[in-house]
Amino acid sequence: xxxxxxxxxxxxxxxxxxxxxxxxxxxxxxxxxxxxxxxxxxxxxxxxxxxxxxxxxxxxxxxxxxxxxxxxxxxxxxxxxxxxxxxxxxxxxxxxxxxxxxxxxxxxxxxxxxxxxxxxxxxxxxxxxxxxxxxxxxxxxxxxxxxxxxxxxxxxxxxxxxxxxxxxxxxxxxxxxxxxxxxxxxxxxxxxxxxxxxxxxxxxxxxxxxxxxxxxxxxxxxxxxxxxxxxxxxxxxxxxxxxxxxxxxxxxxxxxxxxxxxxxxxxxxxxxxxxxxxxxxxxxxxxxxxxxxxxxxxxxxxxxxxxxxxxxxxxxxxxxxxxxxxxxxxxxxxxxxxxxxxxxxxxxxxxxxxxxxxxxxxxxxxxxxxxxxxxxxxxxxxxxxxxxxxxxxxxxxxxxxxxxxxxxxxxxxxxxxxxxxxxxxxxxxxxxxxxxxxxxxxxxxxx
Amino acid sequence: xxxxxxxxxxxxxxxxxxxxxxxxxxxxxxxxxxxxxxxxxxxxxxxxxxxxxxxxxxxxxxxxxxxxxxxxxxxxxxxxxxxxxxxxxxxxxxxxxxxxxxxxxxxxxxxxxxxxxxxxxxxxxxxxxxxxxxxxxxxxxxxxxxxxxxxxxxxxxxxxxxxxxxxxxxxxxxxxxxxxxxxxxxxxxxxxxxxxxxxxxxxxxxxxxxxxxxxxxxxxxxxxxxxxxxxxxxxxxxxxxxxxxxxxxxxxxxxxxxxxxxxxxxxxxxxxxxxxxxxxxxxxxxxxxxxxxxxxxxxxxxxxxxxxxxxxxxxxxxxxxxxxx
Numbered sequence: 222x223x224x225x226x227x228x229x230x231x232x233x234x235x236x237x238x239x240x241x242x243x244x245x246x247x248x249x250x251x252x253x254x255x256x257x258x259x260x261x262x263x264x265x266x267x268x269x270x271x272x273x274x275x276x277x278x279x280x281x282x283x284x285x286x287x288x289x290x291x292x293x294x295x296x297x298x299x300x301x302x303x304x305x306x307x308x309x310x311x312x313x314x315x316x317x318x319x320x321x322x323x324x325x326x327x328x329x330x331x332x333x334x335x336x337x338x339x340x341x342x343x344x345x346x347x348x349x350x351x352x353x354x355x356x357x358x359x360x361x362x363x364x365x366x367x368x369x370x371x372x373x374x375x376x377x378x379x380x381x382x383x384x385x386x387x388x389x390x391x392x393x394x395x396x397x398x399x400x401x402x403x404x405x406x407x408x409x410x411x412x413x414x415x416x417x418x419x420x421x422x423x424x425x426x427x428x429x430x431x432x433x434x435x436x437x438x439x440x441x442x443x444x445x446x447x448x449x450x451x452x453x454x455x456x457x458x459x460x461x462x463x464x465x466x467x468x469x470x471x472x473x474x475x476x477x478x479x480x481x482x483x484x485x486x487x488x489x490x491x492x493x494x495x496x497x498x499x500x501x502x503x504x505x506x507x508x509x510x511x512x513x514x515x516x517x518x519x520x521x522x523x524x525x526x527x528x529x530x531x532x533x534x535x536x537x538x539x540x541x542x543x544x545x546x547x548x549x550x551x552x553x554x555x556x557x558x559x560x561x562x563x564x565x566x567x568x569x570x571x572x573x574x575x576x577x578x579x580x581x582x583x584x585x586x587x588x589x590x591x592x593x594x595x596x597x598x599x600x601x602x603x604x605x606x607x608x609x610x611x612x613x614x615x616x617x618x619x620x621x622x623x624x625x626x627x628x629x630x631x632x633x634x635x636x637x638x639x640x641x642x643x644x645x646x647x648x649x650x651x652x653x654x655x656x657x658x659x660x661x662x663x664x665x666x667x668x
Numbered sequence: 669x670x671x672x673x674x675x676x677x678x679x680x681x682x683x684x685x686x687x688x689x690x691x692x693x694x695x696x697x698x699x700x701x702x703x704x705x706x707x708x709x710x711x712x713x714x715x716x717x718x719x720x721x722x723x724x725x726x727x728x729x730x731x732x733x734x735x736x737x738x739x740x741x742x743x744x745x746x747x748x749x750x751x752x753x754x755x756x757x758x759x760x761x762x763x764x765x766x767x768x769x770x771x772x773x774x775x776x777x778x779x780x781x782x783x784x785x786x787x788x789x790x791x792x793x794x795x796x797x798x799x800x801x802x803x804x805x806x807x808x809x810x811x812x813x814x815x816x817x818x819x820x821x822x823x824x825x826x827x828x829x830x831x832x833x834x835x836x837x838x839x840x841x842x843x844x845x846x847x848x849x850x851x852x853x854x855x856x857x858x859x860x861x862x863x864x865x866x867x868x869x870x871x872x873x874x875x876x877x878x879x880x881x882x883x884x885x886x887x888x889x890x891x892x893x894x895x896x897x898x899x900x901x902x903x904x905x906x907x908x909x910x911x912x913x914x915x916x917x918x919x920x921x922x923x924x925x926x927x928x929x930x931x932x933x934x935x936x937x938x939x940x941x942x943x944x945x946x947x948x949x950x951x952x953x954x955x956x957x958x959x960x961x962x963x964x965x966x967x968x969x970x971x972x973x974x975x976x977x978x979x980x981x982x983x984x985x986x987x988x989x990x991x992x993x
Binding site (some may be wrong): 408 | 671677681685804815818964
């Protein structure tokens with residue numbers, strides 16, 4: 222109904238309203254990032270003096286990462302990293318300590334990385350910067366992917382935001398299907414698993430060996446269905462507006478190696494680290510030692526990106542080390558069919574063991590959990606399993622292998638009207654009648 | 669046209685799914701998660717509904733008798749069939765929602781509403797039990813059950829965290845001025861007075877709890893007062909007689925631990941409630957100072973949990989006052 226040339230303004234207002242609705246004060250952060258990167262990018266585009274351009278880029282990186290560091294890592298850095306280092310002042314021994322009490326701005330890791338990629342792309346003259354600050358503000362704040370990604374690139378998203386989009390039934394249909402499926406896996410799978418996972422991880426001393434293994438497996442499914450569900454809802458909402466966001470997952474648990482896993486899991490983040498950290502560090506065109514160091518830097522930082530805790534660093538480090546083992550032993554390159562089951566089992570073991578640290582409150586708890594997996598013992602935990610939950614999990618894992626990404630839409634297209642609506646009805650009914658009732662916000666909102 | 673067809677299909681599908689839900693999973697969900705709605709069926713065919721939190725019965729399994737106050741009242745009034753909503757930690761808002769769900773064809777003539785003085789204070793109003801109670805309330809709303817179930821999943825209720833509720837409570841205690849000359853200006857300061865002695869002393873800890881539970885001055889802005897107003901309205905609409913029963917509080921213990929500053933407040937608040945609700949057309953029985961301390965079963969926290977002697981006395985006093993009215 223709104224004339225085409227004003228539609229993006231409505232989207233911008235909607236996006237700011239969406240973010241401000243959560244905490245209006247934190248709108249200032251997103252405005253700050255937007256203003257800094259808009260003007261830095263324009264300067265980078267105009268200037269030919271390399272030293273000044275480098276300085277401008279550093280200013281942008283410092284501003285964005287500084288904000289991120291302050292809100293996300295400062296308490297942890299002071300209390301966990303610096304605290305063991307004492308210092309003497311006024312003749313007394315002091316310890317670093319911090320207890321700043323503020324709420325982590327939701328989505329700050331996502332939009333910070335999105336704006337950083339924009340500035341770096343302008344710096345390397347891969348893109349021409351946006352000339353309208355409000356249009357750039359929409360690129361930074363586009364609401365479907367603002368709080369938990371996918372982390373978009375300017376070259377992929379920007380032209381879509383401002384192109385003329387006429388009403389297209391296929392967009393509405395495909396978007397609605399993705400949102401429905403996303404809601405199904407978040408509400409029926411992730412939210413029903415969550416209380417069981419919480420129970421096992423919170424009382425791991427009382428859990429039996431089998432329950433610990435189940436808890437580890439279930440958390441892997443929970444985090445996947447939770448995050449994948451959100452991504453599908455975001456992609457579906459954008460699709461309804463005629464905008465195609467990048468895919469974020471592609472059946473990661475079918476991976477035969479860690480390298481493959483990272484081409485299928487949180488694709489927008491892994492490709493960001495590849496393009497803006499790994500390649501600038503030298504990529505794979507360096508000697509084996511430097512390559513190993515680069516890989517560990519990338520994986521540890523991608524772990525740290527998730528949160529200010531040693532457990533995330535451990536999670537990243539496990540992936541990094543195993544990546545190097547695969548690479549240096551040539552284990553992942555063995556192509557014979559007989560090796561595939563072994564490759565799959567080993568990869569999944571590493572991925573799921575790493576999830577234990579991701580879920581644990583600290584490294585010691587994670588190590589305790591892992592040691593509990595290794596010897597047989599009985600437990601006293603009573604878990605609330607039911608057939609419905611197992612069916613949902615089975616259905617999700619099967620459908621994930623069968624129709625990764627948007628392929629569920631293609632599959633539905635091949636069915637008759639009645640068959641399609643039977644599938645919709647079953648999904649709607651499951652969401653309305655059987656979704657989890659414990660309050661579990663999207664896990665990735667906290668990152 | 670395509671979209672209109674889909675909207676039409678969806679419009680037909682949703683009532684069908686609701687029908688399916690009502691005839692398959694609904695009852696078992698209520699039984700597990702929100703069983704008070706099932707009590708509505710039980711009370712619909714009685715003469716008197718007795719709404720209460722845990723005060724109606726002895727909540728601890730090791731107490732000598734489990735006979736409820738409502739049952740003692742029933743024994744004194746054998747001509748009446750009395751049934752109770754027994755919902756631990758509940759309050760007027762929940763009882764009103766459930767009363768609304770009683771079918772118009774019901775034979776109910778009288779509603780007895782128990783009034784816990786503590787339920788008007790910041791501690792009860794911001795209790796961590798509120799979130800689970802609010803979650804159950806969604807299922808009690810007069811909407812299609814499938815929609816209610818969906819709204820529970822969407823956390824369509826006041827689901828503040830324990831920490832948020834604790835902070836609200838602390839703010840209220842710190843910011844609400846008490847109009848008392850002899851005591852400190854607010855609950856926090858009053859609790860912090862040195863005269864109570866050492867914090868490790870159990871008596872001091874109990875005194876602290878008594879102040880936190882009862883140190884407030886009722887006025888028209890109190891949220892629980894409005895909840896009872898809503899109950900009065902529904903009773904008027906349904907032509908039910910409403911008897912509001914202000915329950916006994918452990919005034920003797922409050923006096924021995926804190927003194928008359930607090931007990932005066934308690935009695936003053938009970939009297940304010942009595943006058944106010946009589947003014948609104950309800951019958952009010954004020955038993956706030958009925959029982960000695962020995963009748964209260966909880967010794968480390970102020971509650972309205974009574975032993976059998978206490979429950980019998982309450983029922984007897986209630987019945988006598990009813991008969992003299």
